[in-house]
Amino acid sequence: MAGKVATKPRSVLIVGVGGQGVIMMSKVLALVCQRHGLQVKQSEVHGMAKRGGGVFSHIRYGETVSSPTIPKGEADVLLAMEWSEGLRWLDFLRRDGGAFIADTKRIVPPFAFRSRKYGSQPIYSPEAPREVMEMVGSGFALDATKIAAELGEPRAANTVLLGVLSTTLEFSADDWREVIAQNVPAKAQEANRLAFEAGRDWADASRASTMEDRLRELPGRDELAAEIAPKSVQFEITGEWCKGCDICVKMCPERCLRLNDEQIAELANPEACTGCRICEWLCPDFAIRVHRVPVLEPVA
Amino acid sequence: MDAKVQTKTSKGHDDAEREGLDQAGIRPMIGNEAIARGAWEAGVRVAAAYPGTPSTEIMEFLGTYPAGDSHVQWSTNEKVSLDVAIGGSFAGVRSITAMKHVGLNVASDALMSQAYIGVNGGLVLVVCDDPGIHSSQNEQDTRMFARFAQVPVLEPADAQEALDYTRRAFDISEEFDTPVILRSTTRLSHTRSPVKTRPRTDVEPRGFNEDTVKNVIIPAHARMAHPRVLAREVKLQEFFASPEFTRWEEGSTEIGIITASTAYSYVKEVLPEASVLKLAASYPMAIDRVREFYEAMDRVLVIEELEPVIETAMNAAGMPVEGKAFFPRDGEFSPEVVREGLRKAGIIEGAEEQVPFPVTPTARPPVLCSGCPHITSYMAVRSVNARVAGDIGCYTLAAVDPLRAIDTCVSMGSSIGNAVGFAKAGLETRPIIATIGDSTFLHGGIPALIDAVYNNANITVMILDNHIVAMTGGQDHPGTGKTLRGEETHRVVFEDMVRACGVKWVRKVDSYDMASLYQALREAIEHKGVSVVISDRPCVLDPVKLKGSPMQVAAAGCTACQSCMNLGCPSLGWSEEVLDGYHKVRIDETTCIGCSLCAQICPSDCIRPVVN
Ligand SMILES: Cc1ncc(C[n+]2csc(CCOP(=O)(O)OP(=O)(O)O)c2C)c(N)n1
Ligand code: SF4
Ligand code: SF4
Numbered sequence: 088m089a090g091k092v093a094t095k096p097r098s099v100l101i102v103g104v105g106g107q108g109v110i111m112m113s114k115v116l117a118l119v120c121q122r123h124g125l126q127v128k129q130s131e132v133h134g135m136a137k138r139g140g141g142v143f144s145h146i147r148y149g150e151t152v153s154s155p156t157i158p159k160g161e162a163d164v165l166l167a168m169e170w171s172e173g174l175r176w177l178d179f180l181r182r183d184g185g186a187f188i189a190d191t192k193r194i195v196p197p198f199a200f201r202s203r204k205y206g207s208q209p210i211y212s213p214e215a216p217r218e219v220m221e222m223v224g225s226g227f228a229l230d231a232t233k234i235a236a237e238l239g240e241p242r243a244a245n246t247v248l249l250g251v252l253s254t255t256l257e258f259s260a261d262d263w264r265e266v267i268a269q270n271v272p273a274k275a276q277e278a279n280r281l282a283f284e285a286g287r288d289w290a291d292a293s294r295a296s297t298m299e300d301r302l303r304e305l306p307g308r309d310e311l312a313a314e315i316a317p318k319s320v321q322f323e324i325t326g327e328w329c330k331g332c333d334i335c336v337k338m339c340p341e342r343c344l345r346l347n348d349e350q351i352a353e354l355a356n357p358e359a360c361t362g363c364r365i366c367e368w369l370c371p372d373f374a375i376r377v378h379r380v381p382v383l384e385p386v387a
Numbered sequence: 388m389d390a391k392v393q394t395k396t397s398k399g400h401d402d403a404e405r406e407g408l409d410q411a412g413i414r415p416m417i418g419n420e421a422i423a424r425g426a427w428e429a430g431v432r433v434a435a436a437y438p439g440t441p442s443t444e445i446m447e448f449l450g451t452y453p454a455g456d457s458h459v460q461w462s463t464n465e466k467v468s469l470d471v472a473i474g475g476s477f478a479g480v481r482s483i484t485a486m487k488h489v490g491l492n493v494a495s496d497a498l499m500s501q502a503y504i505g506v507n508g509g510l511v512l513v514v515c516d517d518p519g520i521h522s523s524q525n526e527q528d529t530r531m532f533a534r535f536a537q538v539p540v541l542e543p544a545d546a547q548e549a550l551d552y553t554r555r556a557f558d559i560s561e562e563f564d565t566p567v568i569l570r571s572t573t574r575l576s577h578t579r580s581p582v583k584t585r586p587r588t589d590v591e592p593r594g595f596n597e598d599t600v601k602n603v604i605i606p607a608h609a610r611m612a613h614p615r616v617l618a619r620e621v622k623l624q625e626f627f628a629s630p631e632f633t634r635w636e637e638g639s640t641e642i643g644i645i646t647a648s649t650a651y652s653y654v655k656e657v658l659p660e661a662s663v664l665k666l667a668a669s670y671p672m673a674i675d676r677v678r679e680f681y682e683a684m685d686r687v688l689v690i691e692e693l694e695p696v697i698e699t700a701m702n703a704a705g706m707p708v709e710g711k712a713f714f715p716r717d718g719e720f721s722p723e724v725v726r727e728g729l730r731k732a733g734i735i736e737g738a739e740e741q742v743p744f745p746v747t748p749t750a751r752p753p754v755l756c757s758g759c760p761h762i763t764s765y766m767a768v769r770s771v772n773a774r775v776a777g778d779i780g781c782y783t784l785a786a787v788d789p790l791r792a793i794d795t796c797v798s799m800g801s802s803i804g805n806a807v808g809f810a811k812a813g814l815e816t817r818p819i820i821a822t823i824g825d826s827t828f829l830h831g832g833i834p835a836l837i838d839a840v841y842n843n844a845n846i847t848v849m850i851l852d853n854h855i856v857a858m859t860g861g862q863d864h865p866g867t868g869k870t871l872r873g874e875e876t877h878r879v880v881f882e883d884m885v886r887a888c889g890v891k892w893v894r895k896v897d898s899y900d901m902a903s904l905y906q907a908l909r910e911a912i913e914h915k916g917v918s919v920v921i922s923d924r925p926c927v928l929d930p931v932k933l934k935g936s937p938m939q940v941a942a943a944g945c946t947a948c949q950s951c952m953n954l955g956c957p958s959l960g961w962s963e964e965v966l967d968g969y970h971k972v973r974i975d976e977t978t979c980i981g982c983s984l985c986a987q988i989c990p991s992d993c994i995r996p997v998v999n
Contacts, residue, residue: 342949
């Protein structure tokens with residue numbers, strides 16, 4: 088055993104998205120702790136993980152551990168397997184030197200694309216690795232998939248992260264090596280061994296360089312697709328051509344149309360209309376036109 | 388495929404771990420596994436449950452122990468599962484049932500009677516509460532139910548206690564002639580920690596107790612039983628005073644904390660120096676011991692998650708005490724919540740307010756899977772502009788963006804009854820549809836369907852038959868033709884069952900055949916009276932994760948109309964390319980299962996299989 092184990096419990100929070108292997112990662116850490124006869128509590132909430140939601144796992148170890156969850160602001164390490172999930176849990180990190188280990192991988196959820204308004208951009212955390220690492224001050228942001236891919240096995244990205252994690256905790260590298268070897272299938276042994284060492288080497292190299300150098304290498308706030316000037320929507324219906332078939336009313340994704348008393352389609356909820364034009368395309372009688380009109384900025 | 392189904396039931400143990408399972412030792416377990424272990428060690432012979440987060444794994448783990456030790460089964464609902472366990476107890480063997488908190492509402496009728504009848508073989512109900520509502524309809528506190536039913540409730544604080552208390556629950560049940568509730572919480576059920584295990588004790592079956600006065604609960608017998616129940620309460624109060632169940636941890640006498648369950652671990656984290664009285668049972672509470680503690684302390688606080696059960700009992704017993712004035716009645720406890728309560732109570736200094744990091748996290752709500760068959764069912768439902776009474780399952784996710792196709796959701800099986808009410812209220816001009824999953828239909832939908840037919844309600848019921856209980860992680864049910872241990876059994880044929888309920892208009896359609904599904908739904912709505920559409924297609928995740936060759940968008944043809952985005956398939960996202968202010972669509976080939984739903988929707992016909 089390298090170093091000595093503190094009596095106050097140590098806390099590692101591992102976060103990511105369903106299917107990324109958060110639980111597997113925490114099991115490896117728990118097994119490493121158990122080799123030292125430590126009390127370990129590993130707490131996770133199952134349930135929505137399979138449906139694409141966020142997953143998190145609290146691991147606390149020490150001579151004795153009371154609370155299974157990590158108090159806010161007391162995580163010694165926050166390991167994020169997905170960028171925005173890391174940001175979500177940032178406040179759990181200890182302010183005095185807690186390490187933020189973050190994969191810069193972005194998994195953009197379907198919810199990000201829900202707005203159909205003209206010019207909409209995906210709704211994803213805008214903060215870029217460079218500014219966040221500068222703010223947090225200690226830790227590592229890396230593209231683990233890229234490092235693993237360079238070794239020929241992109242799926243070993245998790246093990247790269249374990250390599251980085253291993254340099255921040257008190258257990259010896261051999262503890263990790265043995266536990267990882269016991270927990271990966273025979274045919275993936277070599278790839279994972281290399282990935283673990285690559286993660287360690289990356290972390291060591293990173294430590295050797297200055298913070299400024301490290302920050303320079305990270306991506307800055309992404310240049311988002313150029314802003315698209317807003318436009319307003321005008322819905323035009325040729326009443327004489329509408330035969331009240333109701334197709335547009337039923338198919339409008341925003342449910343903003345209805346048939347009026349004369350059985351002619353009308354826009355009942357103009358605020359909700361995104362100008363998607365589905366009604367225009369679906370109307371069998373070409374009775375609908377959707378116009379997108381540039382919004383003129385008021386002259387000051 | 389069969390092999391797949393079977394490995395499912397032995398979740399949590401690979402072969403290496405499986406060996407030596409019956410030996411004593413220390414191994415890491417989640418709370419639910421420890422409960423299963425405790426039941427097995429106690430010699431349980433009959434076990435039945437209906438799945439529900441966070442209780443589901445208990446039966447799954449019990450199912451990994453040898454079939455010769457215990458019969459382990461899925462039941463159609465919680466009431467049936469409790470009745471099965473009661474039957475086992477009548478027969479003279481130790482029996483157990485497990486459910487989530489709201490499951491006890493369903494099972495409560497049997498519980499209220501059995502509380503009077505008592506037991507023959509030990510009878511334990513594991514009920515898992517969900518403080519914080521991680522995946523439930525509410526956060527009711529089972530300890531209130533225990534008090535109501537007058538049956539004892541044990542509240543473990545960690546996995547080790549979960550095992551130990553489960554074992555002891557059977558002894559208590561037999562000694563005091565009562566069903567016993569073991570109450571877990573999401574946090575306990577899903578926290579893994581090392582647990583000391585022991586071998587199984589095989590308990591000699593008792594044989595049926597030929598005592599009609601005890602076993603048949605008619606008014607005359609119930610009147611005799613009730614005083615026994617009240618006397619039992621007093622005996623249990625004395626019994627629970629022992630240090631095994633009421634632990635007095637000496638500390639400063641300036642402040643004494645009375646606590647139970649997982650709240651105990653937060654108290655130890657935040658206020659390790661205080662005197663603590665840890666109760667294993669909030670009901671019947673060891674009142675004399677509590678009074679001793681109360682009198683020995685300068686100030687006493689009760690820290691309990693959810694309802695003020697201990698606090699109310701203490702106040703009623705003439706021990707005015709503080710608790711819920713500082714600690715919330717809603718939400719899950721955590722060290723922060725306990726710390727904040729103690730600060731409000733003036734016991735600890737407030738920690739320095741930490742300025743949150745100025746970041747904008749990404750909203751990541753749960754979604755239906757790529758290619759989930761529920762997607763098309765709700766696309767069809769949307770197309771008929773109906774009033775939709777929903778139900779509980781994965782498909783409840785169709786209530787939110789982008790499908791937004793469900794108007795109500797109450798409790799399991801409610802949809803059909805709700806639809807009947809909508810119809811009978813006579814105000815709705817739109818067609819009225821009830822949508823209900825296969826397992827939910829079997830759980831609580833059948834009596835409602837018979838009701839609808841009986842009262843000739845003009846409604847359409849859509850049964851979403853995905854051949855599994857998906858929401859809770861893929862369990863078998865009577866419609867899958869497989870038992871919990873993976874054995875072949877009779878398979879419910881939904882059309883036959885629906886017809887037997889008296890429904891005249893029934894049609895089964897492949898959920899992936901959008902045109903036929905739309906057509907069937909239109910015709911069903913035209914039918915006056917009850918009509919049933921069975922939308923049939925296996926879940927893509929369980930029991931086997933399906934993955935076909937993916938589809939791709941021919942970007943040149945994509946008009947960025949976003950029609951396919953209405954499906955809410957998580958494999959569909961925006962590409963960088965923008966056409967006239969709207970993003971074109973791109974398919975994530977690693978997650979797309981090739982179901983073709985988006986291709987069926989695409990008005991520009993530009994979604995095609997990937998050709999290599
Ligand atoms: C009384 C009760 N018992 C159990 C549950 C937990 N639960 C939620 S959804 C669900 C099953 C739904 O299965 P099904 O109807 O087949 O729909 P699916 O998830 O497969 O789409 C269960 C058991 C509950 N919410 N309420
Ligand atoms: S688990 Fe099955 S039923 Fe649930 S969302 Fe996924 S595919 Fe649909
Ligand atoms: S074919 Fe389309 S709808 Fe089906 S999984 Fe792939 S992207 Fe989703």
